[in-house]
Amino acid sequence: xxxxxxxxxxxxxxxxxxxxxxxxxxxxxxxxxxDWVRQAPGKGLEWVSYISSTGITTYYADSVxxxxxxxxxxxxxxxxxxxxxxxxxxxxxxxxxxxxVGLVNKKNLDVWGNGTTVSVSS
Amino acid sequence: DIQxxxxxxxxxASIGDRVTITCxxxxxxxxxxxxYQQRPGKAPKLLIYRTSTLESGVPSRFSGSGxxxxxxxxxxxxxxxxxxxxxxxQYNTYPMYTFGQGTKVDIK
Numbered sequence: 001x002x003x004x005x006x007x008x009x010x011x012x013x014x015x016x017x018x019x020x021x022x023x024x025x026x027x028x029x030x031x032x033x034x035d036w037v038r039q040a041p042g043k044g045l046e047w048v049s050y051i052s053s054t055g056i057t058t059y060y061a062d063s064v065x066x067x068x069x070x071x072x073x074x075x076x077x078x079x080x081x082x083x084x085x086x087x088x089x090x091x092x093x094x095x096x097x098x099x100x101v102g103l104v105n106k107k108n109l110d111v112w113g114n115g116t117t118v119s120v121s122s
Numbered sequence: 123d124i125q126x127x128x129x130x131x132x133x134x135a136s137i138g139d140r141v142t143i144t145c146x147x148x149x150x151x152x153x154x155x156x157x158y159q160q161r162p163g164k165a166p167k168l169l170i171y172r173t174s175t176l177e178s179g180v181p182s183r184f185s186g187s188g189x190x191x192x193x194x195x196x197x198x199x200x201x202x203x204x205x206x207x208x209x210x211x212q213y214n215t216y217p218m219y220t221f222g223q224g225t226k227v228d229i230k
Contacts, residue, residue, distance in 0.1 A: 033217065035217070035219070037166075037219075044209065044221055044222070044223045044224040045158070045160075045166060045209055045211075045221040045224070046221065047218065047219040047220065047221065050217040050218070052217075059217050059218055061218070062123075095165055095166070097166075099217065101168065101171060101177065102171055102172065102213075105216060106154055106172075106213055106216050107213075107216065107217070108156045108168055108171040108177075108211075108213065109158075109166075109168060109219075110168050110177065112165035112166055112167070113165065114164075114165055115165060
């Protein structure tokens with residue numbers, strides 16, 4: 001079964017840091033780029049970051065650029081999202097998703113985890 | 123930045139109804155448009171990509187059309203499982219995605 005499982009969410013004070021993890025199973029992890037997408041309570045989906053299959057290439061949404069860092073360990077089938085300088089606007093359910101279907105340079109998110117919740121509050 | 127606008131924001135419909143959701147891009151995105159379904163408390167699920175290609179396992183009552191800046195998702199005969207929120211997503215700027223704000227389909 002194709003699966004992504006996120007962890008690491010929790011309650012953090014404004015200005016604090018958190019590291020999310022996403023562990024994959026059921027597919028050859030090193031063949032796929034992975035994205036993070038978040039959803040604030042009662043709101044829509046917001047793309048956060050992308051990391052290529054090798055980990056060499058990363059992209060970020062303007063809203064997190066300079067504060068968030070995505071990395072991966074293909075030996076551990078894992079992707080990580082290091083989040084620094086967190087603010088109330090970062091409160092959300094964070095999903096990792098596999099960019100798995102479509103053309104080589106035009107992929108869509110075909111496998112999603114169930115998400116991990118990040119709450120930023122004093 | 124490309125903005126994606128969906129209409130309506132909420133849609134009330136009955137079982138068996140034909141339902142159409144519209145998604146407009148602030149500039150041309152060619153055919154690089156996908157649709158996702160999100161049921162309450164669940165992760166999003168890819169339904170359609172490249173405007174009209176059904177993801178594996180998605181029922182044929184779902185269809186997509188459009189190009190450039192205007193796109194539609196149609197459900198030909200609404201079923202109980204289809205009450206959910208639907209998001210369009212542009213990926214012309216892949217690997218950077220932009221989602222629409224969502225359309226909630228609820229029971230009339």
